[in-house]
Amino acid sequence: MTDRRNDRPQTLVRRHPLREGVSRAVVTPIQPSVVYASPSIDMLHAQYEGRAQGYTYAREGHPNATLLAQKIDMLEGAEGGLITGSGMAAVTAAIMGILGAGDHIIGADQLYGRSLRLMHQDLARFGIATTVVDPTNPEALRAAIRPETKMILIEVVSNPTLRIADMEGILAVAKAAGVRVAVDNTFTTPMGYRPFDHGADIVIHSVTKLLAGHSDVTLGYVAARDPADAKKIYDFAVTTGMTPSPYDCWLAERGLYTFPLRFDRAEANAAKLADWLAEQPKVAQVLYPGRPDHPDHAQAQKLLGGRNGNMLSFRIDGDEEAANRMIMAMPEMAFAPTLGDVGTTVSHPPSSSHRGLTPAGRAALGITDGFFRVSVGIEDVELLVADFAAGLAAV
Structure with a gap:
């Protein structure tokens, strides 16, 4: 009977790279390795000195x-x-x-x-x-x-x-x-x-x-x-x-890969939503570069070439309690201090991104307690209008 007590499982301690075949992956592979092995000291020098392309440590x-x-x-x-x-x-x-x-x-x-x-x-x-x-x-x-x-x-x-x-x-x-x-x-x-x-x-x-x-x-x-x-x-x-x-x-x-498509759709939605909000009696002001009533409209068209983006802001005449009622009345809408998602998000700068400023500092910038910023997504715009209609009804 063969004694296998001293056998070492070499395949568990030596790493073997995957071999490429005649086909290639369509999707980019994830490379989670923290360290990268170099064939020699000479080649390591070449990498650090920019004479050869390669990686050493993932932090770099x-x-x-x-x-x-x-x-x-x-x-x-x-x-x-x-x-x-x-x-x-x-x-x-x-x-x-x-x-x-x-x-x-x-x-x-x-x-x-x-x-x-x-x-x-x-x-x-x-x-x-x-x-x-x-x-x-x-x-x-x-x-x-x-x-x-x-x-x-x-x-x-x-x-x-x-x-x-x-x-x-x-x-x-x-x-x-x-x-x-x-x-x-x-x-x-x-x-x-x-x-x-x-x-x-x-x-x-x-x-x-x-x-x-x-x-x-x-x-x-x-x-x-x-x-x-x-x-x-x-x-x-x-x-x-x-x-x-x-x-x-x-x-x-x-x-x-979908960024240009998402941008186009979200921009179109933002323009429609901005126009709808501007018609609502409970909305005191709408800020969207594509609207003629924006204070920098002419500059925006000159600088951005008609690409007015997916971001808009608006203001209701009311305090934070009124703003809170609006948000609570639209639970399907993501109330979150972020932007750029495929879905629309609403933020309240006085309580999030600009909460570190004094009330006077916020007021100097026009950021009142009833000020909202909207990152418009790619949903059907009718859904967005319905959500905001419900929110404004609660103000």
Whole structure:
């Protein structure tokens, strides 16, 4: 009888790669590996020095992130974009990777709530001075620039009041002063505006939103025109561990394939819903760039070429109690502080994205207790009208 006590199950401790056949997968495979084996020290050097393409450790990059970045690069007309673990990670990497103690950054006064918090509360701890200005007024920007100003952070369409930045004026002022312009293009998307085509230096996205489109990933994207800036951003993101999940990257890539179709349908729905809301006696104001009564309508048509997007905001004359009654009367509608999903979502900025501002600060921006932001999805618009009719009836 053979003694097998010393037999070792070698197949359990040695990894064997799958062999490719004569056919290929139609769907991108998920590559969850954290580490990648190199054939030699020479080849490892070649990878780190950029002489050979490969991966070493997933925090420094992995195939699913690379592929997703390349696809967003194509949409934005960019090269060498970086995927991060969230949209705010992309914003932070762009700022902290390039700026340092003693530098100054100017931001729009209606950035995403967490971007505003970063500007108002966090950057000062690292010695970075901040100023916020009205993005519709390039002269206010010109007046805010200092010798130590290194960057301007702008959203083309502001959150949540949907004001349209004077990008032509901003870029001209920035270029004359030698200051970088970083554009958070999440709201607008490449369907409406491509910042690099107009002279911007950095493009940022919360991929979580419209690009991925299904509220099932958390990712960001950042690309820099200058390779030296891109390297600084990459190094900061890798050092601080802003690693994206391969699975999230895979889901976002899948979402990108339907992005143009989703954008078209949601935009058409938003235009119809905005017009319907404007006719309701309990609605005091509707903000949608495609409507002639929008304060920046002419600028929007010039800048966005008629792509008015899927975002709208509206205001009821009432306090938070009235706003709460409206939300409770439309239970089929997702009340959630997000945007860009295939389904419509409603948010209440005073209690979510802009709750960190004082009441006076919110009022200065036009964000009252009865202010709502709507990310319009791809449902039948008749369903949306019915939901909002029920909500308004409760006000």
